[in-house]
Amino acid sequence: MQQDPTQLAKYFEGANFPATGGNLAGVAAGNGAPDEVIDKLREFEGDHFADANKAVEALTEQR
Template sequence: MSNDPINLAAYLEGADFPATGGELAGVAASNGAPDDLLEQLRSFEGDHFDNANAVVEALGQNAS
């Protein structure tokens, strides 16, 4: 899956930041995110994100 920031923004629509990876996975699931993105977000369960840009950065680091 491409972690396209535009698609990610749509999947995270309605998220309240700061949020954990698990909380963001719940929001993304309700917005129809693909399973691979949900798994990646759940892998950040203990991490807190201040905004969507931080999520994009973390996903980019996780992909490398």
């Protein structure tokens, strides 16, 4: 995903961590994240992220 990590982290403002990908998808949607980011987060539904940095790492990994 070609997104600026700093911008990605802003989509998680207000999230309570640890959080699942599904939880973060909802927070990101409320913070105006593009559909590409929301869809990718939904792919991580069963995964738990300790903090925003871990979620950003997952989003920016090449899969």
